[in-house]
Amino acid sequence: MTTFRELEAFVAVADMGSFEKAAHNLGTSQSGISRLIHEFEQGFPEPLFNRDRRSARLTTKGQEVLSHARIILRQRMRLTERFEASNLFTPMLRLGVTELSAVTWLGSFIAKLKARYPGLRLDLKVGSSVDLHALMQDGLLDAAVVLESVRTHNMARVPIGVARCGWFCAVDAPLPGLLKLTEFERQTLLLQGRAQGGGTQIENWLLERGVKLANSIQSDSLAALAGICAAGLGIASLPRAVAAQNMDSGLLREVKIPIGAPSLNYMLIMRGGSLTEFHTAVAGLARKTCDFNKALVPHKAS
Structure with a gap:
């Protein structure tokens, strides 16, 4: 008889494409997942996976079984959510x-x-x-x-x-409150690293508006960017929520430019x-x- 554990293992392998990743997801061993899949497949006349060294891909029959397995697991979860006492439900x-x-x-x-x-x-x-x-x-x-x-x-x-961003500098930086674009382009910009995604978005936002970056420093940490900015090493693009505490502490102040500042969705x-x-x-x-x-x-x- 098929068990819920077998269904969970089958869906996990199908979703992740490997027995190893499915085992990590379900908090068990790869051999345990293999055993569950083997027992599950015994109930079908043909294999549910095309196996090779690197991945486990569903067969046509496997795709059909997957849709039914998802329905059964969703119904079980809905049953638990609906009728189990809220203090006993442990999602x-x-x-x-x-x-x-x-x-x-x-x-x-x-x-x-x-x-x-x-x-x-x-x-x-x-x-x-x-x-x-x-x-x-x-x-x-x-x-x-x-x-x-x-x-x-x-x-x-x-x-x-949506996160609203702004341009910020050290409170004692020798910069006016409103910078011309030509002056802004000569500054060192402090941006999130490209690995974060936000830095790339802000760079593209500037380039779309014809701003040419002369120099930039990147960091994956917003806290580090704020600290570098407070040290007077450039103008930082920061979410306003991050900059607010530093402004309240007297470390940063806002600098405005004619084209405004980007937002992150x-x-x-x-x-x-x-x-x-x-x-x-x-x-x-x-x-x-x-x-x-x-x-x-x-x-x-x-």
């Missing part, structure tokens, strides 16, 4: 977010999620949009908040917010074939909660 969410999400709305989002699902098990990964998308492709995350410019395949995309991505009511609720809560323009306020003990 697992492997969530990836960028640094900006972590320092703005993430804390509030997790608090509300835990209030709704007290038994929630959360595995959190903070990284670049590019790295988080790769983890999604490998099936190692259930959902990720990434820049909207990231290209996705077979994933649900939910727009969730963010989206939540999830695997379209694996969505349940729980995942839909997560997406809805993220849309209501996220605010990329308000910095996290540290809790003060009384």
